[in-house]
Amino acid sequence: MKKHALALAVIGACGLVPQAFxxxxxxxxxxxxxxxxxxxxxxxxxxxxxxxxxxxxxxxxxxxxxxxxxxxxxxxxxxxxxxxxxxxxxxxxxxxxxxxxxxxxxxxxxxxxxxxxxxxxxxxxxxxxxxxxxxxxxxxxxxxxxxxxxxxxxxxxxxxxxxxxxxxxxxxxxxxxxxxxxxxxxxxxxxxxxxxxxAPATAVAVAPTSDFGRSVVLENRNLMQVTDGAGCKWVLSKSIIGDGDTLSFGTTPAMPCPASGFGEGSFEKISWKAVGTYRGDNWNRVYAHPSGLIFIKNLEPAVKNKAVSYLTAQADQAAFLVGEIPGRQMKVYLTFSRSSYGVLRPFGSDPYYVVVTPDESFALDAAKYKEAALEIFDLIKTTSPTTTDVATLFIVKDLSAISNNIWGNDAQKITRNRIGINRQGLFFDVREGTNWAVQREQRRVREERQRQQELARVHTRVLERYQQLQDGMSDFKGRETEALAQMAGIKVRFASPLEQQNPATSASVTPMMVHVTGTQGDFYTIDFPSKGRLVADEEYSEGWYVTQVANATPYYPLDDGRAVPTYRAYSVGEPEACKQDHCADRVSFGAVLAKEFPNAGIDFSWTPEVSQKYVNDWNSASAMVQ
Incomplete structure (x- = not known):
């Protein structure tokens, strides 16, 4: 047998008299x-x-x-x-x-x-x-x-x-x-x-509430209170009787009602019958829990001195909080189930283990998953030593997930597996069961990979388009900024004189690059894109601007018989002048490419290296997968 080396920050030290052999x-x-x-x-x-x-x-x-x-x-x-x-x-x-x-x-x-x-x-x-x-x-x-x-x-x-x-x-x-x-x-x-x-605060037992969860049970719409001949209250399924029916109810042995007013304790038999109908039943060897729920006698040690923490809407599953693991933000429950078909009978099946935690990261690593499962089971053994057989271990983000623990609402589920003690000892296999956390992570990685592939494809086109723009700049030598502005959707030329006289053109607003040189009466004079006038309610100092304008030429009188290009400027707030001539600080290849590739995540500061990184990252990821 080989020696086991535990590579953990956890193994004690030797200081006794050395043991022989x-x-x-x-x-x-x-x-x-x-x-x-x-x-x-x-x-x-x-x-x-x-x-x-x-x-x-x-x-x-x-x-x-x-x-x-x-x-x-x-x-x-x-x-x-x-x-x-x-x-x-x-x-x-x-x-x-x-x-x-x-x-x-x-x-x-x-x-x-x-x-x-x-x-x-x-x-x-x-x-x-x-x-x-x-x-x-x-x-x-x-x-x-x-x-x-x-x-x-x-x-x-x-x-x-x-x-x-x-x-x-x-x-x-x-x-x-x-x-x-x-x-x-x-x-x-x-x-x-x-x-x-x-040290049990790694796993802390929880004291039951004073009413043992009776308030939780009485809130359920599928249950009702009935009172027997001795004035003792019981909680039964509403489906037992219909409107106008009379219920006959009795227990063997008959016992005095406790201070809570609700039937409680072990009974050889509980009998009920809807008088005048065929509906009725005898429940033998049962235990009435202080909450009002009824269990078979064998489950009494498991639920005694524990409080109901949660009851599903169908009243077919009841969860008892037995303890917490604060370090893992986990709450551990014993959960009992019964058939919801017809009349709700006493809970009769062995419990399974439910754990609620907001953190599913432990489930992504097999070793951490097993470590957490063993901590959970240690708590169960300590707080409920009669329920240590192999049973389902269901870890969720919210208790509501147990209402449909087989189908649906997978977003609230983390893992489902089996754990417990059998003839061979402790049984738990991380390879078995269902791990929704891993499935979600695999889906996320798959979607991220698809997104990475799509971005690489788009940015390959971006780089190709950038090269085309670079090649085309030879036709705009000395006017590269104006060319980029035009490609970015900023007007750098006036419309034709005939079009300027068309009143319909005043209905649309477009961005235009203008150079304000001074004032003349009620107008601001401009010499770019060409000589003209600017009408504005805001104040423009001399300088270069990119502003929203609309054609106003048809609405102003001629000057010496000639129409002067006139545009009305619209600005939100105080106009801000460009910092460089021809507004070179407002236009770039990034601005042009962002307009052509709106989903590529490109902004004004884009450089070819940005797109090349997307392509390189995808190539590296593809090589690793292969």
Whole structure:
């Protein structure tokens, strides 16, 4: 059997007395962490495996927590059914943390009680008499600090166990710790211990609501309240009776109604009948949940002390929030289903697992996907140990997706797979199931590639057109700017004298390049495109402009019997003069090409290199695919 190298920032360090015939199961050179088991490479796998995780010094609990999520991959391959106990120690053999579990879940991290106090023990030994008196204060302090860090009861319960395991050393160090300033500095050490206590904050159990989700159930339009002869309320399907029908309802055994006013508890039989009709039924061995929903008796341990968080519109699926994984923005639900055909019977099928998260990035990588799935299942095992069989794991962006978890609304779905414990141990295969996140990513990449190909094709034409424009500029030597302006749709010539006298031409406005030279009466004089006049409500100083104009020649009197080209300027706001002669700063090849290729993303600052990059990128991408 080969040694497993975990290339992760998570493997502990060795500091116990070396075990005889210890086999190095895993080693991380990066983090200087070693994992050892008794035995050799061929005999270490036993029904009970004891791990020793060693590191010169434990200064970061995240390394240990991360390691515990990775070691199941090693056990899954070589020893998938073993029960596992483990301890993490430093180079001197001091216990840092311990725990127990199985090959698929190594359990919670239980930090050793006041590990820093072990070293002063020799100093305290000379004073055995005061030792019994002084320890009581630390013990009380320890007891006081434990409830303060009680977000995770499992860890709090385990902590006293560790304290009992080393009762003698614990008091003695406390005596030495009082006078010494160094231990005072180490007082913050328990503080870092508290944040990791939410090691289940990687997976946090959620307390049920006070009404166990009854308000969620009563809002459903397919359910109704009925009251039995004892005045106890029940929630049943509306399809049980029609208008005007009388319902006969009873339970075996008959039990007093609890304070909530709703039937609750285990019953051998619930009977109902629409009087005078053939409609009726007996539901044997059922459990009435405080929310009002009814389940078969076998599901009582799974739903007891849990609250309904979501009920589909058809009332055929009920989701119970069991916990959260804050680091992944995940909420984990046990979800029960029943047939929605006809009368809604008690929920009778085993639950499946639903996870809600806005982030689907984990599903794009098989390793991260498996890591997330194992974290989810660890939470399920902790919060609902009776429901660990292989079942569907459905990860979505919104709980509404479970209403049609087979067809439709794929935008809200992330993955669907199966996970759980079977005879061979933990089962989960990332290659199975459906991964909508990967499908969306593949579609996005495909569309991006098509877009890239189309842009390369368009910009190839842009470069060809640019070359044509360059070649044609030889006919406009010295007037390149005017040529570009004209190609960009800016007028650089007056219309013919005959056309200028046509009143119909005054109905359209077009951009024109003009050079204002001064004023003459109510007009601005211009000498480009030719000598003429400009009429405007705005003020124009001398200079070059590109402005919107309309022909106004027919509406102004002749000058010495001649029509003077006159144009009315329309400007939004104050006219802005060009910075260069012939408005060279307003026209460019980019402006011309942007007009001819409006979907190519070309602007005024375009250069041939811009288009060439699109072509080169596509050529490189095509070569990589081939």
């Amino acid at each position: 210890a086999h190095e199961l895993a080693f991380s050179k990066k983090d200087n962490i070693k994992v050892e088991v008794p035995g050799d490479a061929t005999s270490w796998c036993k029904p009970q495996v004891d791990l020793t995780i060693t590191r010169p010094a434990w200064d970061n609990q995240e390394l240990l927590s991360g390691l515990l999520t990775k070691l199941p991959f090693v056990f899954a391959k070589d020893c998938s059914t073993a029960k596992v106990s483990w301890k993490a120690v430093d180079a001197k053999g001091n216990l840092y943390a311990s725990g127990s579990g199985n090959a698929s879940n190594l359990g919670l991290v239980t930090l050793a009680a006041a590990p820093a106090a072990v070293s002063p023990a020799p100093v305290a030994a000379p004073a055995p008499v005061p030792a019994p008196v002084q320890p009581e204060a630390p013990v009380a302090a320890a007891a006081a600090s434990a409830p303060a860090a009680e977000p995770a009861p499992a860890v709090v319960e385990a902590a006293p166990a560790k304290a009992e395991a080393t009762p003698a050393p614990a008091p003695a160090p406390a005596v030495a710790a009082e006078p010494a300033p160094a231990p005072a500095a180490e007082a913050p050490a328990p503080a870092p211990v508290v944040p990791p206590v939410p």
